[in-house]
Amino acid sequence: MxxxxxxxxxxxxxxxxxxxxxxxxxxxxxxxxxxxxxxxxxxxxxxxxxxxxxxxxxxxxxxxxxxxxxxxxxARTVDLVRADDTSVEDGSADGGGDFVVRSLVRGHHQMHAQEFVGDHDSGREFQLRNDVLMHVTEGAVEVEAEGRAYRLVRGDTLYLTGGVRHRWRATVAEARVVVVAVAEHIDAVDEPGPK
Missing domain, CATH: 1.10.260.40 (lambda repressor-like DNA-binding domains)
Structure with missing residues (x-):
């Protein structure tokens, strides 16, 4: 193609x-x-x-x-991101713990998907406009959401509806977490205003 x-x-x-x-x-x-x-x-x-x-x-x-x-x-209906494709890496941390963030979807689409490998800024709180799904593919992580703590291990999936404040951290050095979210520019939530 x-x-x-x-x-x-x-x-x-x-x-x-x-x-x-x-x-x-x-x-x-x-x-x-x-x-x-x-x-x-x-x-x-x-x-x-x-x-x-x-x-x-x-x-x-x-x-x-x-x-x-x-x-x-x-208007691409199929887009393959290979495991060794370094052009989709978003970066790595300096100092406090190494991590790599790899985009699993290219371009500006209705869905965003990223793979986090290692730890990241565990103090950073997220509050996404739309729904998000977290799936642990390797290792373990702890997620704090809505005042509760969740321990996720390989194969576990956590679903958060839009607007839920959350933060997470890897509890194993080589943890891998796939985060899939409805893109911020999509009106997937009910809000007043023009449609």
């Missing part, structure tokens, strides 16, 4: 920009002269806008068609 020739999914970029501006589909339709059903189809990848329509949408969103295309997701 030639990765440079893949189709871009501009709908997700349009939706992100519209939501950032807190605009409804109706407001964008009024500004662009395009219909609400058409804009909905574009955002949901059921219709591809012509260059002229994309320019109208971009103008309505205070940006350019080029910027929307640059922010578009590749």
């Amino acid at each position: 030639d990765e440079h020739k893949e189709t871009l999914r501009v709908g997700a970029a349009v939706r992100r920009r519209r939501r950032t501006l807190e605009l409804t589909l109706s407001a964008v339709a009024e500004r662009s002269g395009l219909s609400v059903p058409f804009l909905s189809q574009v955002e949901n990848e059921r219709a591809r806008p012509s260059n002229r329509s994309l320019e109208k949408v971009a103008d309505a969103l205070g940006t350019t068609a080029v910027e929307l295309l640059a922010a578009a997701d590749p």
Whole structure:
């Protein structure tokens, strides 16, 4: 597969920009002269806008068609991240304990997945907007969530709903934890405001 020739999914970029501006589909339709059903189809990848329509949408969103295309997701249905792929490593700690964070999903998608190997900043508290799943693939970790402590060993999975404050630490030097979360830009929680 030639990765440079893949189709871009501009709908997700349009939706992100519209939501950032807190605009409804109706407001964008009024500004662009395009219909609400058409804009909905574009955002949901059921219709591809012509260059002229994309320019109208971009103008309505205070940006350019080029910027929307640059922010578009590749329409990749299969993406393999190999175990030895170092291009997806996010870094390692200095001093207090070594760790590596490896992304298991490339690009800007609806789901994020990372593998933590070793310890990390156990004092850091997380509060993710959307749901998160933690799965221990090697070793053991302790998780503190909602005032309770949980000890997880190899094969254990902990699911936390969005908004739950939590922190965790490895209790074994070579612990491996896979963390999967709904991406922050996805409205997976009920919130007031434009949809």
